[in-house]
Amino acid sequence: MNGADSLCDTLLANDVDVCFANPGTSEMHFVAALDKKPQMRCILGLFEGVVTGAADGYARMADKPAATLLHLGPGLANGLANIHNARRANTPMVNIVGDHAAYHLQYDAPLTSDIESLARPMSDWVHRIQSAADVSPAAAAAIQASRSGPGGIATLILPADAAWTEAPATIQRATDPELAPVQDDALRAAGAALRNGRKTVILLSGKALRGEALDTASRIAVKTGARLMAQQSNGRVERGAGRVMIDRVPFSVDLALKTFEDTEQLILVGAKTPVAFFAYPGKPGVLVPAACDIIPLTGPDNDVAQALQALAEAVGADHTVAPLTSQRTATQLPSGALNAAAIIQAIGVLSPENAIICDESVSSGRDSFKSTFGAAPHDFLQITGGAIGIGIPLATGAAVACPDRKVILMQADGSGMYTLQALWTQAREQLDVVTIIFANRSYAILHNELKMVGAGEPGRNARRMLDLDNPTFDWVHMAKASGVEAARATDAESFIDVLRSALARKGPFLIEAVI
């Protein structure tokens, strides 16, 4: 076996059996190795941002890493924006980046670049394989790094000669990750805070937004009178009717300040102190009042579920306390003009049980949480790092992980343009994704931001940079180009009709919702 075989075997031995790929010449030995192993599912993306965004969506739902296969520095660079998002979601991911043979780097051939420098800003762990013998230990270490803490980005650089050289047959195994329990003093501090009568918010993120942990958090809030909130961006939230009702920190600085204006204590559970997404002249960066006490119960690196359970015991929030759950309220369909609110309202009513709702609707979907509290129970995946172009790949990966569940993507048109190549992957893999394009034909968020700058009415240059019209992009044609069936809707009734039929069938479908 050569180094490439050793890498493939190490991935499989450690339960990494999906590889989102866009290979090049320097990865050909690895392609040949993958070709010998039908138990590895290889999924081609026609651009690397598709590959990494899909790996993110996959891992958020599968709770284990996928591998990505990328071609040297530029291939990695193309995938970085969605690696950035994945890192902000604490997604486990193992990136395999092919490079020139080690002895070839001295020649500075055209595709040569400093891969480590590119990888580090978006990776938690980076390693360049030193030899064929280093392949299996390095791959096991990468998998372990990707699984450590809440999950992280491991980037493994594979020189071509390490791939093609004879390697030892020993395959390394990553050890199972261990999450540290909550620290006693943090537990005591949070418990005391919940008993002192001050106005308290418990801010959750990561695994605290799922299943039993979220129930426990809600019981704590109900028992102590604290308010439960989710971070503005989270990798995955389990929500909908019958599940814990939890709102998230608003994106708007003014709304977020209002949300926290009377908050005296903030208990962090896998979350960070909320800060403004962007700085604005004269507005604060931290969104809680200066006098608010910040009490970290546990960061994302610890066992969040255990920490919440311990806190529940400390405050007496046992199973006799019922969590605050959402009711099945989303039953009224919209009518008349089609706009973002109507689309989201319709999704709230029609999305089936156990759907996966992905959200890159940006400005259009800011208020979507309200309309979907009462939707059928679902997982909610959103853009986490602000790097647009995640939506279509994210939905693609989630559908690979969960072939029996319907994936619904709320996709802004401007952001969707970034990685529209993922539609082709959905067609090829026949993934069960309904993509809903919020076609407002502009970077609406930026029009709003420009207003806030006080620039007045936008002139020609500003409009040329913020509007997506002249020509408008035709998403129905684009979907058909990719082998995905599609339709356009321009009022609520036609949107509902199309959405109903898209949800009733299997396989990818795109709706261009003109708003």
Add this chain to the structure above:
Amino acid sequence: MNGADSLCDTLLANDVDVCFANPGTSEMHFVAALDKKPQMRCILGLFEGVVTGAADGYARMADKPAATLLHLGPGLANGLANIHNARRANTPMVNIVGDHAAYHLQYDAPLTSDIESLARPMSDWVHRIQSAADVSPAAAAAIQASRSGPGGIATLILPADAAWTEAPATIQRATDPELAPVQDDALRAAGAALRNGRKTVILLSGKALRGEALDTASRIAVKTGARLMAQQSNGRVERGAGRVMIDRVPFSVDLALKTFEDTEQLILVGAKTPVAFFAYPGKPGVLVPAACDIIPLTGPDNDVAQALQALAEAVGADHTVAPLTSQRTATQLPSGALNAAAIIQAIGVLSPENAIICDESVSSGRDSFKSTFGAAPHDFLQITGGAIGIGIPLATGAAVACPDRKVILMQADGSGMYTLQALWTQAREQLDVVTIIFANRSYAILHNELKMVGAGEPGRNARRMLDLDNPTFDWVHMAKASGVEAARATDAESFIDVLRSALARKGPFLIEAVI
């Protein structure tokens, strides 16, 4: 005036008057500044790889830098692959990357990343603006850096607060670049080599492949019996009927070794010693024989035209010596089956005088030089750094720089998928580009490379990673989605018909040539 106004004024004062842009919130003050200056042409790309690739094509033809406007680390990352190509072409480019306000970085808001680490591998010069007062000096330094030597990548990080803070009214000017003349000992060595009777290749790149410099090089070759060659990849070559006939180093290692097998001396003029694009087991990295003397006349940083003129004088290659030029031989149109050779043959016959031919045809176009020696005189722009996804943006930028010339793009389908968003920019700006998609529905180059690995017939996993079928992507639908007229051709006759009519009209047109 604020820092953003100061930046805009500094660009304009230094003749940088085209800005390829994909802005975000942190760049809104700069957008507002650009909006006040109609003399700045702002061109939106719906993905950053479009923005940077277009800036490359523009600068190769305009011989001056464009600005790019990119949104934080992920926006820069999306543009890096084509910045990599531009750097390998020695293209002048000024990248303006917005970042958070300096005081906001401490909060590690979701879009925060280490922009410098991302920028450095693909930049010749990187600077983070320190204050509003630093904006104009820094921008002038960036422009100067982009123009120094043969041209380079300057990346300027603009914190939002430096943009929105009041700035001094003084606008800095970059000094004109100066190219050093050839060094005496290098000139003597090259002159001596050309007189010693040994088999000599003069290898050219950069400005040596244009106009007077190229004529001079050819006269030297004719006079001394040396062979003239161009580097494998070059930013721009002036060629075609009536111009100097010069072949380039083949991509294939075996063919390149054959080309140089009897070469005893290699004189470098703005070029590098030729090396293999990739390493292969058992094959050499350097493509000239070990015994071949390498004689650098001048690197790309020096005045290449002056160096060639001095060498011509040294060897007596004056204007009585005629350069070896191509004849107008491309007159025979193909017929029958459509394949890459037929497409290129037709382009050779039909491309109009003074066209700009861009090439990202990858494996399909490897032999295209032969068929176009005798085409009408044209500029030839190619992918230089091996980072695929340059073609459609490159053609877009070239058309912006030269609105009165026809741009013809030879585009491989797999590579074209990377940055197909550039078609929309062509439609919006009504650019005169004919895009010819070589639709072989596979990463054909990789099939070939896989064969060379000795992996035998590709199995399911390999085919799933190397084939672009099931479904085939429909480029005609895609072009129409973007507002670009398009047609499909499946035999030589229909291809010729469509190409003729596309060349006869103004504005963007796409031909899907199924091969």
